[in-house]
Amino acid sequence: MRENLNWAVLGTGVVANEMAASLKKAGKTFYAVGNRTHSKAIDFAEKHGIGKVYDDFHEMFHDENVDIIYITTPHNTHIEFMREALKNGKHLLVEKSITLNSDELDEAIRIADEKQVVLAEAMTIFHMPIYKKLKALIDSGAMGELRMIQMNFGSYKEYDMENRFFNKNLAGGALLDIGVYAISFARWFMSEKPNQVVSQVKYAPTGVDEQAGILMMNEKQEMVTIALTLHSKQPKRGMISCDKGYIELMEYPRGQKAVITYTETGEQEVIEEGRTEDALYYEMLDMEAAVKGNKEVTHLNLTKDVMDIMTEIRREWGLIYPEEEGK
Incomplete structure (x- = not known):
């Protein structure tokens, strides 16, 4: 090599x-x-x-x-x-x-x-320093039991049905474009894969998902709520609620800053790690580390879990892309 x-x-x-x-x-x-x-x-x-x-x-x-x-x-x-x-x-x-x-x-x-x-x-969430630090914090038990994760991701895209966001021939739609971030965030912090998933969907005129709400829970009863939209602005916000406090991240696909609010005192702690603009840099470092032998840093098992969830959601919606027809 x-x-x-x-x-x-x-x-x-x-x-x-x-x-x-x-x-x-x-x-x-x-x-x-x-x-x-x-x-x-x-x-x-x-x-x-x-x-x-x-x-x-x-x-x-x-x-x-x-x-x-x-x-x-x-x-x-x-x-x-x-x-x-x-x-x-x-x-x-x-x-x-x-x-x-x-x-x-x-x-x-x-x-x-x-x-x-x-x-x-x-997937930036699997590689950026802030997520690794927060996962280690939650896994240590210092925040108590993980109870609930709440995700918002909304962008306002003009109704141009030819662009990739709304074009079915380009596999458009909120779930695969922005929902993949929200579900990856949730799966990163959950102790195991969700075994219950329910959802609602609003379609764009082209037949792709323009807006969706998703609820998930695993056997440990860690719960997730996700709100997605391609035609209404929302903050890119993730919140992780535990027994001893909750953690908020803004601009979470490429986050660098989190705020912990502690339950008993209301006191807040700010954690900063890494830099938003270096998101792909961290991916590159982990990828090379994987090629040189440390395959665990790819977190392909989590990618697989997220894809399974999205595939099942679309199956329930009946949303099929042209490449999938007849398969």
Whole structure:
């Protein structure tokens, strides 16, 4: 294995540009870029000083000099690229939502296991320092028993039914776009996977989920309430309620600050750890650590739990994407 692992990115959007900055900060090797539109890949390479641009992005999956590929394309395209990359022995970091459904993720995990490569979702909550610190605090028992988690995530998106948020052909909808963060947050802190999940949904005119409410509980009776919307602004707020106090995080997908309010005294404690702008940097560090042997830091088991929950919710809603029809 190379000491300095070679990274490649598929896609040239906002996340890919953030990745480039994070790799530079970490002193990592940004080896290559690929995109369906070749000219965009060339422009991206020139912007970030990348030496390799593929005429056909599929070449990336076969290039022996590529160690890790970051897939940043729309999530309805992920499994097709994941199959090819994993079968050719590439380690993969994949943007959320990692796949459309559990069957796709199970297939990808099976191939990754066969090829003995690392597969991970680029879920900030599993990698940022503030979440690791708070999980350690709760797991220590210092806050008492975990009782309830409450999540809000709302964005106001214009009713443009062609964009990815509302377009069924791009696997749009609140659950896979923003709900994946809220459910991942809840699963990160819960001691075990929920075994009871109920939900309500409001559809956009295109038939994707525009708004949803989700309730979850596990066998230890840790409860979760989640409110999601793509057409009404809400604070990105997570609250974890325990016996001895509650913890609030704002801007939780990329949080860096939490406030603990203690039950008996009402006193507050502020905890800050890590930096919001370094969210992808932390993902990169954990991904390289996993490739070098510490696979636990990928938390793929939690990714699997979250995907199972989302798949079951959509099954109950009857929301099927074009790629899933007839399967």
